[in-house]
Amino acid sequence: MENVPERREPTLRISRTHFPVETLGPGRRLVIWSQGCGLACAGCMSRHTWDPLGGADRTVPSLLGLWRAALARGADGLTVSGGEPLDQPAALAALLAGAARARAEAVAPGGPAAGREIDLLLYTGYEEGEVAGDPARRAAVRHADALVTGRFRAAEPTALVWRGSANQRLLPRTARGRARYREHLARTESGPRLQMVEGEGDVLLYGVPGRGELAALERRLRRVGITLTGASWRP
Ligand code: SF4
Incomplete structure (x- = not known):
């Protein structure tokens, strides 16, 4: 009998997914948070996303199923954040390539998102040069329309949208990305x-907080008798 090589579906370790998110890129987006980050x-x-053994494995086809469903529900884009997505470059490459294919099908005439503008945005803590200088990371970002790059530096706050510190850069990479993000590059x-979302026994915060926003939120909650325990931004 002929040996048929086993073909495993690409799998991404993820922290969670959510749709719609309105604070991580333009419009209403599906967000996939990867699990595992060594940049510390x-x-x-998001310290809860650091442990590479945390979260759960999801196959790329199952994540693409979520993306197709989001497109049918009016998604304006896909954001992949983390954790550090580029620590799983092969799975990320498969995810973004599949997401671009699904988008092309959805925006075609007769598709569920016919004629709409839809982009793919990737957050990474790596700097632009650390992405460009590494073949696996470079291949992984091939289908991203825009990147937000760079470590978070608490001492360099910024009011720029979708960036957590002033050193982080929003970098359009495709014609679609340039058209989509031009007006947002310097927008504050x-x-x-x-965005606050109720979870199962917890509260989830989606987005990039401005300076002091988390502390102000904790103070507001305390005033109404709610004290946060196990906040993901505390060691
Ligand atoms: S800010 Fe991003 S890159 Fe930095 S430790 Fe947290 S998840 Fe990792």
Whole structure:
């Protein structure tokens, strides 16, 4: 009998997914948070995503099923954040390539998102040069329309939308990305930048907080008798 090589579906270790998110890129988006980050930025609000053994494995086809469903429900884009997505470059490459194919099908005439503008945005703590200089990371970002790059530096706050510190850069990479993000490159936001979602026994905050926003939120909650325990931004 002929030996048929086993073909495993690409799998991404993820922290969670959510749709719609309105604080991590333009419009209403599906967000996939990867699990595992070794960059350990001081002040990171997502320490729960650091452990590479945390979270859960999801096959790329199952994540693409979520993306197709989001497209049918009016998604304006896909954001992949973390954790550090580029620590799983092969699975990320498969995810973004599949997401681009699904988008092409959805926006075609007769598709569920016919004629709509839809982009793929990737957050990474790596700097632009650390992405460009590594073949696996470079291949992984091939289908991303825009990147937000760079470590979070708590000492360099910024009001720029979708960035957590002033050193982080929003980098359009495709014609679609340039058209979509041009107006946002220097746009600032002085109001709340977090979306609060009720989880199962917890509260989830989606977005990139402005300076002092997390502390102000904790103070507001305390005033109504709620004290946060196990906040993901505390060691
Ligand atoms: S801010 Fe991002 S890159 Fe930095 S430790 Fe947190 S998850 Fe990792």
